[in-house]
Amino acid sequence: MAQSNPANVIKFLHVIENLKRTKRTGWLDNGIKGAESISDHMHRMGIMAMLVNDPSINRERCIKMAIVHDLAEAVVGDITPHAGVSKEEKFRLEKTAMDGFKESLGNTDTANEIVDLWHEYEDAKTPEALFVKDLDKFEMIVQALEYEKSDKKKLQGFFDSTKGKFQHPTVKAWAEALYEEREDVLKNLD
Numbered sequence: 001m002a003q004s005n006p007a008n009v010i011k012f013l014h015v016i017e018n019l020k021r022t023k024r025t026g027w028l029d030n031g032i033k034g035a036e037s038i039s040d041h042m043h044r045m046g047i048m049a050m051l052v053n054d055p056s057i058n059r060e061r062c063i064k065m066a067i068v069h070d071l072a073e074a075v076v077g078d079i080t081p082h083a084g085v086s087k088e089e090k091f092r093l094e095k096t097a098m099d100g101f102k103e104s105l106g107n108t109d110t111a112n113e114i115v116d117l118w119h120e121y122e123d124a125k126t127p128e129a130l131f132v133k134d135l136d137k138f139e140m141i142v143q144a145l146e147y148e149k150s151d152k153k154k155l156q157g158f159f160d161s162t163k164g165k166f167q168h169p170t171v172k173a174w175a176e177a178l179y180e181e182r183e184d185v186l187k188n189l190d
Helices: 006-016 025-029 038-050 059-068 087-104 109-123 127-151 156-160 169-189
Strands: none
Touching: 006 087, 025 127, 038 059, 038 127, 059 109, 059 127, 087 109, 109 127, 127 156, 127 169
């Protein structure tokens, strides 16, 4: 199996370092101090994928998909639905970034796998992609609840945007447990 040029790997790692420094736009837009980074979000999604025991999905593939699904944001930034950028334009920008990663890593099997996982996530057709999409939304509301606790600020819009959208039974169960916990948190915010 071909290996990427070491100098190109280092350049790639420097680019994706942006994921560690770039704060998630939704939190910044809501005045959250110390907002999580894109990398923080992807990391917890990877851990969440590890916690699921479902023989109908490839868990290893889900873990990998979780840690690459927002990789393009290292180049294009965190483009939210409220940014005024169409879904088509966002996809084009992100695809260009992913293609650039693939080229810079020398079109190796690993580079192709990273890009293929990203495409699979974007296409949202496989059980793994649908599961990781659920994790993406779920991680966001876990973080929202944590900010509601720490910042004493209600972040209802994040919960409204995901309500009733979870498909995977495990994620649905997690969401229900989170909603129950949130009821207690909201009592202290009023």
